[in-house]
Amino acid sequence: WGGISNIILNDAKGFQMAGLSNYVGNDGQGVQSAGLANINKNKFSGFQMAGLANTASAMTGFQFAGLVNIAKEVNGLQVAGLVNIAKEVNGVQFAGLVNIADKSDCPIGLINIIKNGEMGIAVTYDGIGNTVASFRSGGKYTYGILGIGYNHNMKKNGLVAEAGLGAHIPVMKWFRINNELKVSSTGCDSNDPVYNAGYLLLPAFRIGRHFELFGGVSINYMETKSRNAENVFPDHSLWKGDNSKKFQQVYISYQVGAQF
Numbered sequence: 001w002g003g004i005s006n007i008i009l010n011d012a013k014g015f016q017m018a019g020l021s022n023y024v025g026n027d028g029q030g031v032q033s034a035g036l037a038n039i040n041k042n043k044f045s046g047f048q049m050a051g052l053a054n055t056a057s058a059m060t061g062f063q064f065a066g067l068v069n070i071a072k073e074v075n076g077l078q079v080a081g082l083v084n085i086a087k088e089v090n091g092v093q094f095a096g097l098v099n100i101a102d103k104s105d106c107p108i109g110l111i112n113i114i115k116n117g118e119m120g121i122a123v124t125y126d127g128i129g130n131t132v133a134s135f136r137s138g139g140k141y142t143y144g145i146l147g148i149g150y151n152h153n154m155k156k157n158g159l160v161a162e163a164g165l166g167a168h169i170p171v172m173k174w175f176r177i178n179n180e181l182k183v184s185s186t187g188c189d190s191n192d193p194v195y196n197a198g199y200l201l202l203p204a205f206r207i208g209r210h211f212e213l214f215g216g217v218s219i220n221y222m223e224t225k226s227r228n229a230e231n232v233f234p235d236h237s238l239w240k241g242d243n244s245k246k247f248q249q250v251y252i253s254y255q256v257g258a259q260f
Helices: 227-232
Strands: 005-008 012-018 021-024 028-034 038-039 043-050 053-065 067-081 083-095 099-100 112-113 118-126 130-138 142-151 159-172 173-186 194-207 213-224 237-242 249-257
Touching: 005 012, 012 021, 021 028, 028 038, 038 043, 083 112, 112 118, 112 130, 112 142, 118 142, 130 173, 142 173, 194 249, 213 227
Parallel strands: 005 021, 012 028, 021 038, 028 043, 038 053, 043 053, 053 067, 067 083, 083 099, 099 112
Antiparallel strands: 118 130, 118 249, 130 142, 142 159, 159 173, 173 194, 194 213, 213 249, 237 249
């Protein structure tokens, strides 16, 4: 236990807790907890938790950091408030913003820079009139979505911003099923935008090496405080709420798109 720091020049096994940092000069095993950083020069197996950063040459177990996790090889789980960085990941990376790796099949973040993964630009159109260009990046099974576009049904302030997470279900080399959870703000350049959250089931067909066409159904929840946005709401609904503060609606819709 250290009020400021624990420094071990060779191997460490057991439990380390420090107000600022833990340092291990060789291999570590067990639990590390630090207010600022856990630093391991070689392998570590077990659990790391730090307010700012965790580092290890090879990590087996669980890394949790408020800002960044760094490891060459990961066997387990990385969770970071901002960024995970690794070379080879056998497990899951979960980041508030960015995952970076040479090999990672299951990165979960809005932006995933994976050397053996996929990065593409997609253009989509949905049932409420949003046309969006999005950057999609991820690994074999999971990916992130960031997009911007325009809604032609809005009388004014039609700018659209969206973000989401997706999961591929591989079926054949030329066919897979994409599952997406997305949130969007239509009229995000106004004081009272239309918020939409939905789940999308999207069969996708690969054409050649670089093109993919997809389309399917979605179930959505939408709300707004603006009376000027009523024309964006679909005519059909599973449920609708209307009071003096906001409009709400649950509805089934569709989305189609192409990705390069």
